[in-house]
Amino acid sequence: xxxxxxxxxxxxxxxxxxxxxxxxxxxxxxxxxxxxxxxxxxxxxxxxxxxxxxxxxxxxxxxxxxxxxxxxxxxxxxxxxxxxxxxxxxxxxxxxxxxxxxxxxxxxxxxxxxxxxxxxxxxxxxxxxxxxxxxxxxxxxxxxxxxxxxxxxxxxxxxxxxxxxxxxxxxxxxxxxxxxxxxxxxxxxxxxxxxxxxxxxxxx
Amino acid sequence: xxxxxxxxxxxxxxxxxxxxxxxxxxxxxxxxxxxxxxxxxxxxxxxxxxxxxxxxxxxxxxxxxxxxxxxxxxxxxxxxxxxxxxxxxxxxxxxxxxxxxxxxxxxxxxxxxxxxxxxxxxxxxxxxxxxxxxxxxxxxxxxxxxxxxxxxxxxxxxxxxxxxxxxxxxxxxxxxxxxxxxxxxxxxxxxxxxxxxxxxxxxx
DNA sequence: CCATATATACTAACTATTTCGTTAGTACTT
DNA sequence: AAGTACTAACGAAATAGTTAGTATATATGG
Numbered sequence: 001x002x003x004x005x006x007x008x009x010x011x012x013x014x015x016x017x018x019x020x021x022x023x024x025x026x027x028x029x030x031x032x033x034x035x036x037x038x039x040x041x042x043x044x045x046x047x048x049x050x051x052x053x054x055x056x057x058x059x060x061x062x063x064x065x066x067x068x069x070x071x072x073x074x075x076x077x078x079x080x081x082x083x084x085x086x087x088x089x090x091x092x093x094x095x096x097x098x099x100x101x102x103x104x105x106x107x108x109x110x111x112x113x114x115x116x117x118x119x120x121x122x123x124x125x126x127x128x129x130x131x132x133x134x135x136x137x138x139x140x141x142x143x144x145x146x147x148x149x150x151x152x153x154x155x156x157x158x159x160x161x162x163x164x165x166x167x168x169x170x171x172x173x174x175x176x177x178x179x180x181x182x183x184x185x186x187x188x189x190x191x192x193x194x195x196x197x198x199x200x201x202x203x204x
Numbered sequence: 205x206x207x208x209x210x211x212x213x214x215x216x217x218x219x220x221x222x223x224x225x226x227x228x229x230x231x232x233x234x235x236x237x238x239x240x241x242x243x244x245x246x247x248x249x250x251x252x253x254x255x256x257x258x259x260x261x262x263x264x265x266x267x268x269x270x271x272x273x274x275x276x277x278x279x280x281x282x283x284x285x286x287x288x289x290x291x292x293x294x295x296x297x298x299x300x301x302x303x304x305x306x307x308x309x310x311x312x313x314x315x316x317x318x319x320x321x322x323x324x325x326x327x328x329x330x331x332x333x334x335x336x337x338x339x340x341x342x343x344x345x346x347x348x349x350x351x352x353x354x355x356x357x358x359x360x361x362x363x364x365x366x367x368x369x370x371x372x373x374x375x376x377x378x379x380x381x382x383x384x385x386x387x388x389x390x391x392x393x394x395x396x397x398x399x400x401x402x403x404x405x406x407x408x
Numbered sequence: 409c410c411a412t413a414t415a416t417a418c419t420a421a422c423t424a425t426t427t428c429g430t431t432a433g434t435a436c437t438t
Numbered sequence: 439a440a441g442t443a444c445t446a447a448c449g450a451a452a453t454a455g456t457t458a459g460t461a462t463a464t465a466t467g468g
Contacts, residue, residue: 012443028321033427042276044445049429051443110317116310117232126379159392160368167371174319175330182297188363216417237453248419252456255417 009023009065013051015064016041016058029110034058034174059111060120066107067124073101074135081143082197088135089193093172093186108172135160144188150196157196164189207223213269219257220245220262222399225307233314238262263315264324270311271328277305278339285347286401291399296369297376297390313377334371337362355399361400367395 009017018031019041027036034055038045052058064068075091078084094101114121136158143149168189213221223245224236238259242249256262261405279295282288298305318325341360347353372393376386 003238007440008298008375020379028318033260034429035427043443045428046430046445050445054429055280063285076313106320111376112374113232113234113314113317122378123295129375129379153395159388160396163371163375163389163392165371166374167367170316170370170374171333174316174326175333184363189359192364201255204350238455247417249454250420251418252454254419256446258455 009061010051012043012047015043016048016051017062020058020062020105024107024110025103029107029113037041052162054098059114063109063111063114063124064110064122065127066104069104069106070102070128071131073104074132080148081139081146082148082193085136085143085193088139089165089186089189093168093182093189095183095186105169106173109170129162129166133162136161150198156190164192172190213265214255214358216247216251217265219247220255221266224266225311228311228314229307233317263318266311267315267318267325267328268272270315271332272402273304274312274332275310277308278336278383284348284352285399288343289340289347290399292343293369293390293393297372297386297393299385299387299390301406309373310377313374329372333366333370337366351402354402356400368396380387402407 010018016037019037022034022040023032026040034045034048037058038048041048048058052061073091075084075087078087091101092105094105111121112125115125116122137154140149140154140157144151144154168182168185171185176182220241223241225234225238228242230244238249238252241251241262245252245397252262256265277295279288282291282389288408295305296309315325316329319329320326341358343354344356344358344361348355372389374384375389380386
């Protein structure tokens with residue numbers, strides 16, 4: 001057995017995770033079978049059972065894998081809080097349908113349906129939303145401090161943004177054709193960001 | 205065959221829809237089988253096949269049924285636009301876990317996962333979101349006209365509210381224990397409503 | 409008005425199909 | 439020789455869907 005950083009997955013498991021992504025993208029989570037995953041996996045179905053006791057155990061790992069990828073996507077701090085906020089929005093609501101961010105977004109959307117029935121799942125979502133919230137509180141506080149943002153309450157405003165982002169991501173996946181732009185949804189957010197951005201009185 | 209208004213369902217079908225609600229509440233949509241529905245249904249499984257060709261046909265009707273109930277929930281116009289807006293928020297985000305509104309909310313959340321793969325489903329969500337949007341545009345426009353709201357853009361603000369509501373409903377179901385209050389999520393919305401509400405300058 | 413045909417709502421029991429998960433084994437490494 | 443990564447083939451279980459029927463109501467018609 002090769003020694004491995006606990007953050008790294010066994011390469012076979014990693015490939016199973018990738019196959020699961022592909023299966024979800026094609027079939028959707030709601031009628032996802034081990035067979036569907038095996039079909040996207042270039043080794044045998046038995047190997048999936050060799051690594052995982054069953055669907056449930058696999059999905060625990062998969063949820064973890066997805067959440068890790070989501071965290072990786074989150075941008076590092078930028079020049080100014082306002083830029084940072086806009087980068088975050090653009091990252092979480094990509095206009096173009098690039099492979100990876102789209103698959104992560106879809107998987108996070110689909111797996112969420114387990115949360116009402118599965119404590120582990122609920123906790124995972126609670127944790128990432130908390131991280132997102134913390135990130136937003138930080139951005140917003142700094143923005144208020146340096147005068148870029150109006151005198152908003154960062155805690156409450158962050159909570160608002162988290163809900164808004166989750167709702168917009170859901171709508172982006174379900175109500176528009178994947179290829180169609182989500183311009184009108186993003187415009188609404190942009191409109192809101194401008195509202196909380198301090199109007200620099202130097203520029204008339 | 206008894207003549208029936210096209211809006212009314214065959215009583216047996218109605219009972220199947222109710223059983224489907226119960227099955228989703230217990231099992232979740234993602235691994236919902238006809239058997240699960242039959243278990244919640246007090247007549248035989250065969251009767252489900254007598255009325256529906258299969259799971260897919262049943263779910264088309266069920267989505268319809270859920271959407272109709274959602275529309276029924278939407279409140280009628282109230283005294284003032286601001287009150288109307290707050291009533292709408294309270295209706296869509298009930299604090300108490302009453303049976304019916306909760307089941308409708310859960311079903312709408314769970315069935316949404318089909319939208320990326322099913323045009324009919326996507327269209328249904330697009331249509332209700334459009335109705336919600338129209339309702340909000342109407343409330344907001346009247347509020348701006350009569351001076352209750354700040355000079356916001358009703359179209360954009362409505363879009364913002366739709367995303368915010370969908371996101372908050374999702375979080376309400378997935379991140380909090382059903383019994384736990386959603387106070388902090390609703391507070392954020394309340395905070396936002398107050399922000400767009402005109403400060404009556406007569407009150408100092 | 410009675411007998412018979414037809415239709416509707418429903419069921420138990422069965423078959424077919426899919427999906428799950430195991431067994432018994434290979435090939436390659438250490 | 440012992441362990442790891444892997445597979446084809448098979449058995450078990452769950453799910454889907456059908457068949458062949460019953461009970462009851464509603465005509466039809468002599």
